[in-house]
Amino acid sequence: MAEMLKPDFDPELRVFARAASDDKGPIGMFLAAADLMAKYGLKPAVKVKVIIDSEEEINSPGISAVVAANKALLAADGLVIHDSATHPSGRPTAIFGNRGLTALTLTVYGPRAPLHSGHFGNYAPNPALLLARLLTSMKDENGKVLIPGYYDTTKLSEDDLKVLRSAGDDEAALLKRIGQVDHDKVAPSYQEALQYPSLNIRGMAAASVGDKVANIIPRDATAELDLRTTTEANGEYLAGLIAKHVKAQGFQVLSGPPTEEERAKYPKLASIKLAPAPAEAARQPLDSPIRRWTEKALEQSFAAAGNLPSKPVLIRAMDATVPTYEISHPLGLPFVLVPTVNADNNQHTYDENLRLGNYPTGIRTMLGLLSTPY
Amino acid sequence: MAEMLKPDFDPELRVFARAASDDKGPIGMFLAAADLMAKYGLKPAVKVKVIIDSEEEINSPGISAVVAANKALLAADGLVIHDSATHPSGRPTAIFGNRGLTALTLTVYGPRAPLHSGHFGNYAPNPALLLARLLTSMKDENGKVLIPGYYDTTKLSEDDLKVLRSAGDDEAALLKRIGQVDHDKVAPSYQEALQYPSLNIRGMAAASVGDKVANIIPRDATAELDLRTTTEANGEYLAGLIAKHVKAQGFQVLSGPPTEEERAKYPKLASIKLAPAPAEAARQPLDSPIRRWTEKALEQSFAAAGNLPSKPVLIRAMDATVPTYEISHPLGLPFVLVPTVNADNNQHTYDENLRLGNYPTGIRTMLGLLSTPY
Numbered sequence: 001m002a003e004m005l006k007p008d009f010d011p012e013l014r015v016f017a018r019a020a021s022d023d024k025g026p027i028g029m030f031l032a033a034a035d036l037m038a039k040y041g042l043k044p045a046v047k048v049k050v051i052i053d054s055e056e057e058i059n060s061p062g063i064s065a066v067v068a069a070n071k072a073l074l075a076a077d078g079l080v081i082h083d084s085a086t087h088p089s090g091r092p093t094a095i096f097g098n099r100g101l102t103a104l105t106l107t108v109y110g111p112r113a114p115l116h117s118g119h120f121g122n123y124a125p126n127p128a129l130l131l132a133r134l135l136t137s138m139k140d141e142n143g144k145v146l147i148p149g150y151y152d153t154t155k156l157s158e159d160d161l162k163v164l165r166s167a168g169d170d171e172a173a174l175l176k177r178i179g180q181v182d183h184d185k186v187a188p189s190y191q192e193a194l195q196y197p198s199l200n201i202r203g204m205a206a207a208s209v210g211d212k213v214a215n216i217i218p219r220d221a222t223a224e225l226d227l228r229t230t231t232e233a234n235g236e237y238l239a240g241l242i243a244k245h246v247k248a249q250g251f252q253v254l255s256g257p258p259t260e261e262e263r264a265k266y267p268k269l270a271s272i273k274l275a276p277a278p279a280e281a282a283r284q285p286l287d288s289p290i291r292r293w294t295e296k297a298l299e300q301s302f303a304a305a306g307n308l309p310s311k312p313v314l315i316r317a318m319d320a321t322v323p324t325y326e327i328s329h330p331l332g333l334p335f336v337l338v339p340t341v342n343a344d345n346n347q348h349t350y351d352e353n354l355r356l357g358n359y360p361t362g363i364r365t366m367l368g369l370l371s372t373p374y
Numbered sequence: 375m376a377e378m379l380k381p382d383f384d385p386e387l388r389v390f391a392r393a394a395s396d397d398k399g400p401i402g403m404f405l406a407a408a409d410l411m412a413k414y415g416l417k418p419a420v421k422v423k424v425i426i427d428s429e430e431e432i433n434s435p436g437i438s439a440v441v442a443a444n445k446a447l448l449a450a451d452g453l454v455i456h457d458s459a460t461h462p463s464g465r466p467t468a469i470f471g472n473r474g475l476t477a478l479t480l481t482v483y484g485p486r487a488p489l490h491s492g493h494f495g496n497y498a499p500n501p502a503l504l505l506a507r508l509l510t511s512m513k514d515e516n517g518k519v520l521i522p523g524y525y526d527t528t529k530l531s532e533d534d535l536k537v538l539r540s541a542g543d544d545e546a547a548l549l550k551r552i553g554q555v556d557h558d559k560v561a562p563s564y565q566e567a568l569q570y571p572s573l574n575i576r577g578m579a580a581a582s583v584g585d586k587v588a589n590i591i592p593r594d595a596t597a598e599l600d601l602r603t604t605t606e607a608n609g610e611y612l613a614g615l616i617a618k619h620v621k622a623q624g625f626q627v628l629s630g631p632p633t634e635e636e637r638a639k640y641p642k643l644a645s646i647k648l649a650p651a652p653a654e655a656a657r658q659p660l661d662s663p664i665r666r667w668t669e670k671a672l673e674q675s676f677a678a679a680g681n682l683p684s685k686p687v688l689i690r691a692m693d694a695t696v697p698t699y700e701i702s703h704p705l706g707l708p709f710v711l712v713p714t715v716n717a718d719n720n721q722h723t724y725d726e727n728l729r730l731g732n733y734p735t736g737i738r739t740m741l742g743l744l745s746t747p748y
Contacts, residue, residue, distance in 0.1 A: 099492060101589065112553030116722075118473060118694025121572035121602050122560040124552055125517055128575035128597070132506035133515075141507075143499055178498055179486030179634075182641035186496040198495030201502035203587045204595060206578040213577045213598045215475065221578060223502070224587045228495050260553070267556035320492025348490075 005305065005364050011357025020354040021345035023056070026082035026362060029340055033366035044370040049074055051327065056083065057348065059279055060323035068330040077374050078290040079335040082366075083322045086358070087167060087313040088174075088343040092298035092365060095337035096291060097283030097317035098324055099194070099228040102235025103202070103275035104242070107222045108134060108251070108268075109258050114207065114216040124217050128206035130268065131221035137249055138199060138242075143184025145199050147245040151186075153232035154196045163286055163314045164191040177344075194319045197238055198228040220257075230317065235278040243272050282325035282335070283317050290334040293374050298338070301368025308361065340365050379679065379738050385731025394728040395719035397430070400456040400736060403714055407740035418744040423448055425701065430457065431722065433653055434697035442704040451748050452664040453709040457696045460732070461541060461687040462548075462717040466672035466739060469711035470665060471657030471691035472698055473568070473602040476609025477576070477649035478616070481596045482508060482625070482642075483632050488581065488590040498591050502580035504642065505595035511623055512573060512616075517558025519573050521619040525560075527606035528570045537660060537688045538565040551718075568693045571612055572602040594631075604691065609652040617646050656699035656709070657691050664708040667748050672712070675742025682735065714739050 017024075030050075037044065051074070053063050067074055086093040110127030111120070140146055156164070169190045175183060186193040206221035208214065227238045246253050252266035255273065262269060284290065295312050302310035318337070328335040340362030342355035391398075404424075411418065425448070427437050441448055460467040484501030485494070514520055530538070543564045549557060561567040580595035582588065601612045620627050626640035629647065636643060658664065669686050676684035692711065702709040714736030716729035 101492070103587075103589070105583070110554065115552055116694060117572070117574040117576055117600050118475070118602055120552065121574040121600070121693070122517070122567040122570055123557050123564055124554055125556060125558055126575050128578045129509060129513060129517070132509040132575075132578075135503060135506040136510040139503060143496070143503070176638070178489060178494065179637045180484065180498055180641070181638065182499060183497050184499055190497055193496040196496055198491070200491040200495040200589075200591060201500050201506075202491055202581060202589055203583040203592065204502045204506075204578060204580040205583040207576060207598075209479070209577040209579040209596050209598045213477075215477070215574075215576055215600050217574060218577065222583050224583045226491050226495070226589050228492055263553045264550070264555065267554075319495070320490060 005360045007357065007360050009356055011355065013356040014353040015356065016351060016353045018352055020352055021085070021341035022347035022352065023083060025341050025354045025359070027052070029359060029362035030082065030366050033363045033370060036363065036367065037370065042371065045373040046370065048370070049076060053323065056323060059277060060326050061277070063323055064326045064330050067327050071331060074331055076331070076333055078293070079328050079331065079333040080369060081322065081324060081327070081335060081337045082340060084318060084320075084337050084339040085341050085343045085345055085347075086339050088170065089168065089309065089313065091309045092302050092312045093315065093339055094291070094294045094298060094312050095315040095318045095339065096286055097231070098281065098322050098337070099198070099230060099317060099319060100234065100279045100281035100325070101226060101321040102229055102239060102278035103224065103226045104239055105222060105224055105273045105275070106131070106134075106246070107220050107271045109220045109270065110218060112219070112263065114214070114219050117215045117217050120217055126217050127221040128218055131206065131223060134246065134249055134251070134270070135201060135223055138245065144186055147199075147241050149241050150199070150238065151196050154230060156192070156195060159286060160195075160316055161192070163316055164189065164195070167191045167313050167315065191315070195230070195317055197230055197233045200226050200228070202226045228319070229278070229281045231281045231283045234280065235274070239272070239274055246270055246272065279321040279323065280325035280329075281317070282328060284335050286314070286316060288334055289374070290336050293372060294336045294338060294369070297368040297372035298365065300372065301364050305364065338365060338369065379734045381731065381734050383730055385729065387730040388727040389730065390725060390727045392726055394726055395459070395715035396721035396726065397457060399715050399728045399733070401426070403733060403736035404456065404740050407737045407744060410737065410741065411744065416745065419747040420744065422744070423450060427697065430697060433651060434700055435651070437697055438700045438704050441701055445705060448705055450705070450707055452667075453702050453705065453707040454743060455696065455698060455701070455709060455711045456714060458692060458694070458711050458713040459715050459717045459719055459721075460713050462544065463542065463683065463687065465683045466676050466686045467689065467713055468665070468668045468672060468686050469689040469692045469713065470660055471605070472655065472696050472711070473572070473604060473691060473693060474608065474653045474655035474699070475695040476601045476603055476613060476652035478599050478601070478613055479596060479647040479649070480505070480508070480599060480620070481594050481645045483594045483644070484592060486593070486637065488588075488593050491589045491591050494591055500591050501595040502592055505580065505597055508620065508623055508625070508644070509575060509597055512619065518560050521615050523615050524573070524612065525570050528604060530566070530569060533660060534569075534690055535566070537690055538563065538569070541565045541687050541689065565689070569604070569691055571604055571607045574600050574602070576600045602693070603652070603655045605655045605657045608654065609648070613646070613648055620644055620646065653695040653697065654699035654703075655691070656702060658709050660688070660690060662708055663748070664710050667746060668710045668712060668743070671742040671746035672739065674746065675738050679738065712739060712743065
């Protein structure tokens with residue numbers, strides 16, 4: 001069987017196709033692993049129940065209700081999710097949590113209508129500048145959030161730090177890839193930074209730029225923020241801290257555009273609107289049977305290849321959002337994410353791809369898990 | 375003739391029409407004044423030459439060349455421009471200068487391409503935040519520009535301050551009209567604030583807001599700035615101060631998007647692009663024959679009505695841009711702007727209007743000027 005997993009093609013070739021990596025690739029690997037086991041008359045060492053969720057990219061709106069309604073049918077020792085991507089080093093990867101996501105819209109209000117910037121420049125307070133000042137007050141020069149309490153709930157144990165440091169990211173390569181010299185200094189390393197909630201400006205606008213620009217003082221200015229949340233600091237909690245901070249900067253915080261009464265009363269007006277349907281963070285304690293099982297399965301199956309790095313990269317909590325909570329929480333199951341596809345697969349974009357070498361190693365990953373007793 | 379100038383209609387009625395005030399109204403008033411003088415057999419006390427510029431709203435691209443080519447034909451003692459609006463008090467108004475206008479686009483660069491905010495939130499520096507911080511560094515809490523030298527060239531004499539204070543603006547009404555409680559504290563009064571160069575954010579953008587928002591770290595962030603200039607601080611001078619300030623904040627200042635070499639070298643990248651064709655500021659010394667002539671003409675003709683405020687409001691330099699420089703400079707003429715239309719005419723917008731009461735007082739203004747020897 002080992003021969004079957006040695007590719008007779010250049011492993012660096014790539015298939016470019018929508019969903020090649022996210023998630024048709026892993027589904028294909030799982031089916032290939034099952035076919036191989038059947039062909040060689042092998043029985044899995046674990047009992048397998050399969051959930052296929054085709055709505056992950058729209059935040060899996062139905063999955064929680066479906067699994068909750070089928071709790072007995074889906075009873076298990078643990079949940080393995082084959083989403084996300086392996087560590088760039090190519091080492092087998094196991095992920096024990098992911099950040100959640102909450103978005104909010106922060107709008108700062110200026111004059112009732114856009115004003116002629118000649119008539120009122122130097123006089124009418126500009127909401128774009130007020131917004132800029134407000135956003136600036138939220139982070140320091142190093143990109144660290146200054147809002148009181150924002151990071152306080154992330155507590156990293158010695159074991160956590162050990163696991164985080166062992167990932168061995170090539171941060172110089174990471175920076176080169178994104179085209180920036182420097183990075184925010186939220187924590188000493190990339191992996192450690194991802195353990196904290198984030199506060200990101202995902203969009204910003206006041207009046208128009210480019211062809212449609214006009215000589216006005218804009219009526220309002222908006223920042224769209226996304227907050228990556230943790231199991232200890234959910235979206236409601238973080239949005240609450242942000243609202244408190246905005247108030248502390250002298251803003252009257254509204255839920256929408258100001259009334260005439262509010263305009264006549266408060267010098268600084270802002271609204272905060274939470275986007276619906278946040279995704280919850282999820283985290284599985286590292287000291288757990290599912291970690292020991294996964295680590296063993298991955299290490300043994302990769303070591304068996306003879307020519308592959310086998311020491312698994314363990315990730316305490318990954319950067320982005322996967323509906324882990326939405327499945328594991330209703331079922332009350334310990335979980336692990338075991339990705340198989342290349343880190344640079346460009347999921348969700350026009351040049352999504354699967355590195356062909358990840359296909360046999362992905363099958364090997366599936367075989368390792370299927371043949372290791374829990 | 376005085377009877378002709380007493381309206382038998384409600385002066386508060388308004389004609390809503392594009393160019394009603396800017397500038398078909400004043401042209402109509404001038405023609406009506408000329409008709410009246412002809413009807414009563416009156417000869418003007420000054421020789422009149424008329425320039426009609428139909429391109430003011432596109433910055434009068436042709437006017438300088440036309441007047442320069444007709445210098446002999448247009449030889450005169452002074453230039454009277456009937457653009458702009460009277461003081462909100464309804465007193466006759468004479469304006470001896472206007473700010474100029476220069477625009478620039480300030481772009482701050484982030485990652486080479488938009489990044490997934492889950493993968494890189496807390497790590498890749500966000501250009502929207504960098505831009506916010508940069509804009510914040512340009513002004514203090516009170517809206518005063520902090521860039522060294524920005525205001526230094528405005529020197530106000532005792533006579534200037536006396537004239538500025540005599541305008542008697544109702545700033546509470548002004549704030550009520552724009553719907554803001556507070557104003558920037560560039561100077562103690564509205565009129566005085568307009569004597570300084572301004573720095574206004576006329577537009578701002580990073581990635582998308584609203585329906586098109588995405589969970590990314592934007593690639594770049596842009597602020598469109600307009601600078602109202604003075605005769606002492608033109609656009610080139612002010613843009614130079616801004617570029618120096620941006621450098622002092624640690625940015626490498628480029629003329630466009632960064633090259634790969636620049637990306638690999640500098641942690642903070644920005645570009646500054648000056649918009650073409652700035653409008654120049656113009657200012658006529660207050661101690662001049664044209665001021666004395668205008669003041670006398672306005673005061674006498676309004677006093678003659680018996681029921682109108684007659685003390686002229688003198689404006690050292692008005693807020694917005696009129697192509698005064700473009701006409702007066704090639705001809706080498708002293709100038710004055712004598713507006714006739716209501717202050718709240720909403721020029722350039724869908725609800726532009728002429729207050730009907732300003733039609734007879736405008737004709738009176740024209741008659742006063744035409745019948746006063748220089």
